[in-house]
Amino acid sequence: xxxxxxxxxxxxxxxxxxxxxxxxxxxxxxxxxxxxxxxxxxxxxxxxxxxxxxxxxxxxxxxxxxxxxxxxxxxxxxxxxxxxxxxxxxxxxxxxxxxxxxxxxxxxxxxxxxxxxxxxxxxxxxxxxxxxxxxxxxxxxxxxxxxxxxxxxxxxxxxxxxxxxxxxxxxxxxxxxxxxxxxxxxxxxxxxxxxxxxxxxxxxxxxxxxxxxxxxxxxxxxxxxxxxxxxxxxxxxxxxxxxxxxxxxxxxxxxxxxxxxxxxxxxxxxxxxxxxxxxxxxxxxxxxxxxxxxxxxxxxxxxxxxxxxxxxxxxxxxxxxxxxxxxxxxxxxxxxxxxxxxxx
Amino acid sequence: xxxxxxxxxxxxxxxxxxxxxxxxxxxxxxxxxxxxxxxxxxxxxxxxxxxxxxxxxxxxxxxxxxxxxxxxxxxxxxxxxxxxxxxxxxxxxxxxxxxxxxxxxxxxxxxxxxxxxxxxxxxxxxxxxxxxxxxxxxxxxxxxxxxxxxxxxxxxxxxxxxxxxxxxxxxxxxxxxxxxxxxxxxxxxxxxxxxxxxxxxxxxxxxxxxxxxxxxxxxxxxxxxxxxxxxxxxxxxxxxxxxxxxxxxxxxxxxxxxxxxxxxxxxxxxxxxxxxxxxxxxxxxxxxxxxxxxxxxxxxxxxxxxxxxxxxxxxxxxxxxxxxxxxxxxxxxxxxxxxxxxxx
DNA sequence: TTGTAGGCGTTATCAT
DNA sequence: ATGATAACGCCTACAA
Numbered sequence: 001x002x003x004x005x006x007x008x009x010x011x012x013x014x015x016x017x018x019x020x021x022x023x024x025x026x027x028x029x030x031x032x033x034x035x036x037x038x039x040x041x042x043x044x045x046x047x048x049x050x051x052x053x054x055x056x057x058x059x060x061x062x063x064x065x066x067x068x069x070x071x072x073x074x075x076x077x078x079x080x081x082x083x084x085x086x087x088x089x090x091x092x093x094x095x096x097x098x099x100x101x102x103x104x105x106x107x108x109x110x111x112x113x114x115x116x117x118x119x120x121x122x123x124x125x126x127x128x129x130x131x132x133x134x135x136x137x138x139x140x141x142x143x144x145x146x147x148x149x150x151x152x153x154x155x156x157x158x159x160x161x162x163x164x165x166x167x168x169x170x171x172x173x174x175x176x177x178x179x180x181x182x183x184x185x186x187x188x189x190x191x192x193x194x195x196x197x198x199x200x201x202x203x204x205x206x207x208x209x210x211x212x213x214x215x216x217x218x219x220x221x222x223x224x225x226x227x228x229x230x231x232x233x234x235x236x237x238x239x240x241x242x243x244x245x246x247x248x249x250x251x252x253x254x255x256x257x258x259x260x261x262x263x264x265x266x267x268x269x270x271x272x273x274x275x276x277x278x279x280x281x282x283x284x285x286x287x288x289x290x291x292x293x294x295x296x297x298x299x300x301x302x303x304x305x306x307x308x309x310x311x312x313x314x315x316x317x318x319x320x321x322x323x324x325x326x327x328x329x330x331x332x333x334x335x336x337x338x339x340x341x342x343x344x
Numbered sequence: 345x346x347x348x349x350x351x352x353x354x355x356x357x358x359x360x361x362x363x364x365x366x367x368x369x370x371x372x373x374x375x376x377x378x379x380x381x382x383x384x385x386x387x388x389x390x391x392x393x394x395x396x397x398x399x400x401x402x403x404x405x406x407x408x409x410x411x412x413x414x415x416x417x418x419x420x421x422x423x424x425x426x427x428x429x430x431x432x433x434x435x436x437x438x439x440x441x442x443x444x445x446x447x448x449x450x451x452x453x454x455x456x457x458x459x460x461x462x463x464x465x466x467x468x469x470x471x472x473x474x475x476x477x478x479x480x481x482x483x484x485x486x487x488x489x490x491x492x493x494x495x496x497x498x499x500x501x502x503x504x505x506x507x508x509x510x511x512x513x514x515x516x517x518x519x520x521x522x523x524x525x526x527x528x529x530x531x532x533x534x535x536x537x538x539x540x541x542x543x544x545x546x547x548x549x550x551x552x553x554x555x556x557x558x559x560x561x562x563x564x565x566x567x568x569x570x571x572x573x574x575x576x577x578x579x580x581x582x583x584x585x586x587x588x589x590x591x592x593x594x595x596x597x598x599x600x601x602x603x604x605x606x607x608x609x610x611x612x613x614x615x616x617x618x619x620x621x622x623x624x625x626x627x628x629x630x631x632x633x634x635x636x637x638x639x640x641x642x643x644x645x646x647x648x649x650x651x652x653x654x655x656x657x658x659x660x661x662x663x664x665x666x667x668x669x670x671x672x673x674x675x676x677x678x679x680x681x682x683x684x685x686x687x688x
Numbered sequence: 689t690t691g692t693a694g695g696c697g698t699t700a701t702c703a704t
Numbered sequence: 705a706t707g708a709t710a711a712c713g714c715c716t717a718c719a720a
Contacts, residue, residue, distance in 0.1 A: 002490045006697060017707045022699060032705055047487065049459045053406060054697035056397045057712045064460075073426060078417035082443060094460060097441055099426060115393045116408075116438060143391065146346045230633035259633040266635035286630070289574035289603040291610035350713060361691045366715060376689060398713035401696045 172330025192253030233260025516674025536597030577604025
């Protein structure tokens with residue numbers, strides 16, 4: 001193991017002071033061409049890179065940003081993260097990701113990030129994305145927000161005053177539901193998500209409101225908030241089959257849930273879209289890779305990641321909120337999983 | 345923005361020296377219960393956490409590990425990463441992920457990680473996973489390996505001497521191919537991957553060898569190394585359809601490719617497994633979530649991530665290779681996408 | 689049991 | 705144009 005070379009050593013070997021080496025490194029023009037060349041040669045030879053830990057300490061800035069992600073194995077979050085990472089690197093920052101699953105709780109994850117001295121962070125919180133966040137959650141977020149710039153992803157309850165970027169959940173689900181209704185569907189089901197979550201609430205109430213525009217009400221027997229995975233979709237559909245009350249169209253919380261829904265449909269010889277229509281949310285490669293391709297609500301995770309990172313950088317330099325709410329448009333992408341009901 | 349409190353301030357407020365505070369923090373027993381309590385109180389009150397940048401500098405160890413991942417949006421890599429992250433956190437380390445997509449090239453990503461002073465790293469390299477890695481790639485990896493402990497994931501060509509963990513690619517694909525042959529299939533296709541890659545080579549040659557056990561040879565017309573995504577699977581199948589030469593069974597490089605293959609099959613009314621059998625690799629939620637559920641080669645990404653991290657920690661403390669090759673067993677998980685050919 | 693002081697590898701200010 | 709030198713926040717001998 002060759003011990004890493006330090007600036008000190010490099011400097012003495014070059015016959016200059018560390019100050020000069022530092023100047024060369026930071027492209028400070030106050031160095032004669034001659035010495036610059038000499039130093040640069042040694043840098044190249046040793047493949048020397050400044051110790052960013054030391055640099056962070058003296059500069060009082062780590063050039064690291066944190067991102068708390070719920071579940072990176074969900075393509076939706078992966079897309080969001082990747083775009084943020086790309087942008088961060090372009091701007092000279094390292095993005096430090098931590099999944100909420102990894103620590104006991106979000107609080108720990110956030111504190112770990114702060115301890116690492118990230119210059120700012122993007123948080124996709126489940127704790128604060130509650131219809132009724134715990135009082136201590138709100139307090140904790142407030143103190144965190146006083147310590148460093150934070151951008152939230154997803155719309156928090158109004159008790160939290162920080163800037164955030166969020167998709168147009170309501171508009172997306174309104175459009176999706178209206179589309180199904182306009183096709184002639186009347187027995188609509190909602191599958192996935194979790195009852196106490198604000199995002200789910202936003203989407204579900206949009207769903208309900210669209211129904212009521214047609215004089216309909218959401219049927220509790222066709223509502224199944226079973227979670228966020230493919231298995232949740234399976235459970236939801238199986239539940240409907242058991243009760244014998246089948247919808248003629250389903251809207252899911254995300255692509256994973258839709259995957260499970262489609263699986264049960266195929267298994268039960270329910271043809272999509274002939275017997276049942278499906279609309280998913282996320283428009284990831286999953287909705288595009290299935291057959292039929294799923295009609296899906298595109299809430300543009302890449303754009304969310306990008307806007308969040310941009311907002312964070314602005315917040316960091318401006319020391320003030322750039323634009324406290326950034327909305328990402330939702331687009332309904334119509335594909336093969338939706339059609340008029342045969343009975344209509 | 346409340347400025348973060350430092351140990352200095354905390355110490356003076358507590359009426360002790362920084363040394364004492366430090367002792368409390370590191371649970372050094374050489375502190376009287378009385379002062380320990382007094383200091384701890386202030387720590388709690390201010391929610392004080394030591395600056396890990398400063399700590400890293402003096403301890404000459406960052407407690408950060410790096411992980412270079414090819415594509416975190418692939419559930420296979422996500423699973424691997426998440427398990428490694430979990431373990432790292434349990435052992436008091438922060439895992440710093442960087443995707444090869446994010447920088448111009450792997451070299452840059454690795455250098456960035458080193459610059460951040462990670463104490464060791466896990467690399468899933470595409471550059472070195474070549475049948476013929478570039479000479480400079482090998483040289484670069486060698487120099488990197490001299491700077492810090494590195495564990496590779498995937499079997500490198502023998503020119504690289506470092507420790508690595510790798511799935512039993514050969515055994516997995518042998519088993520899969522033999523299984524199809526034993527069912528009576530004779531027209532086997534291989535879809536996905538990239539021709540110049542070592543991992544692909546390992547899998548494909550196992551595929552070929554199993555065929556030759558039955559006196560058969562791989563048919564170039566049924567080999568389609570089109571890449572790693574769902575679209576690659578689509579392209580592969582479409583190619584077969586165009587040439588009019590359809591296989592009666594397909595083995596793919598991974599679940600994503602299989603997703604595309606199944607899509608085309610469904611689209612073309614090729615029933616799976618009646619008309620065509622499919623075996624994928626990865627056994628992620630995708631293979632489990634499709635209908636029919638896919639027979640899949642499970643190469644246990646979680647276990648890979650776990651073993652890699654454990655090996656890395658050992659390598660770090662032992663200053664020597666713990667066990668230079670760790671093989672992860674591949675298991676063929678038989679599900680509904682494979683059956684005897686109808687014509688058989 | 690507690691405090692003093694030097695140093696970790698950089699950067700940046702102030703001389704020269 | 706270059707070089708001392710003092711931080712940055714923490715840890716750890718060594719002293720007391």
